Amino acid sequence: MSDLPSPPAAEALLRALRRPLRPLVRLLIRAGVTFPVCAEMLRCLYVETAAKDLSPDGRPPTDSRLTLLTGVHRKEIRRLREAAEPGDDAPPAVVTLNSQLIARWLGLPETTDEGGDPLPLSRAGFDALVAGVTTDLRPRTVLDNWIAQGIATIDHDERIRLNVAAFVPREGGEARLFYLSRNLHDHVAAAAANVSAAGAPPFLERSLHYDRLSPEAAAKLEAAGRAAAQQLLVDLNRLALSLVEDEEKVPGAPTRRVNLGIYLYGEDEQA
Structure with a gap:
């Protein structure tokens, strides 16, 4: 568990996760994904993650060890291992x-x-x-x-x-789901690393948030945020292209991936 040097208390973590999980649960329900189907996916992820990421010596943990780490019964672990399919995270x-x-x-x-x-x-x-x-x-x-x-x-x-709004994928469901998967993964991974860090948070994760705004003020803030965010992405894209061109002249395969994301969300407050 080297990537989680000081994990938060389980009870506090579960309380904190209720809110960010709610939009995903809402999306699953609207898509017709029932709880048993989601529970089976989570069971697989628990076993897969424990087997891949949480083995201290690099060797595959035993079924008993996985049961201890995940709470999944050994019979279920054997079934899941036999039925496991390799994941495909490659973008369309x-x-x-x-x-x-x-x-x-x-x-x-x-x-x-x-x-x-x-x-x-x-x-x-x-x-x-x-x-x-x-x-x-x-x-x-x-x-x-x-x-x-x-x-x-x-x-x-x-x-x-x-189209200057071409940052938004218009290719259809496949592209939108890819960005949903990648961007949510990277944001959650950054937040998890930051909350577990013993020292300074290793990743950038900041937000500007105001409440009790009038619809007019909120609209102005959102419009300014969209414009500023797009300009930031354009500027950093130029820098990235120049860095890639420079690195192509240096021997050796690149090894690091960087994803800088920006989000904007607004909603009416509950009375």
Whole structure:
């Protein structure tokens, strides 16, 4: 349990988790996922996590050890191990491609203006952008797909314009669920590491929160937050692209992943 040097008390942790779990439970209910189905998934996760992450000597723990750690009966552990399927955390191909293309469009000096906004591209410019990421798809195929999804439009001069809201996935349920999975995982992982840290929290996790705002004030704050967040992401994307280009010149495989996320939420207070 090296990643949890000083875990909080179980009772206090359970109380703290009730609120963040409630939106997920609501989503599960709306999706038709019943409690027995969710309980089976949690049972599998308990066994999988204990077997993979909580073995001090690196060797697979015995069934008895897993029962002690998880509270799952040994017969159930054997059943779950036999039925276990390898997880697949790889993003859908369409997510990877679109993210890379949008990142390059918003990050390269030749495709953005002085303020960091994306410049309209000619067909040749768009073709070159796609060719810089993949040769497996024809640029026309990508363009038709983007127009259908609202990611890009063609103006009266036949130039291709990027929708500035293209950070939001429009590819459908598969892409939205991928970002739900990745971003929630990373946020929870950062929060769990911070709350368990013996010293200074290792990850950035800050938020600005106000209550008792009028609808007009809340709308202004949300609009300013969206604009500032998008500009931050554009600036950091430019930095990331320049760092990647520099590291490509240095031998050795990269090993670290970084995900910087921003969220905004608002709701009416209960009377």
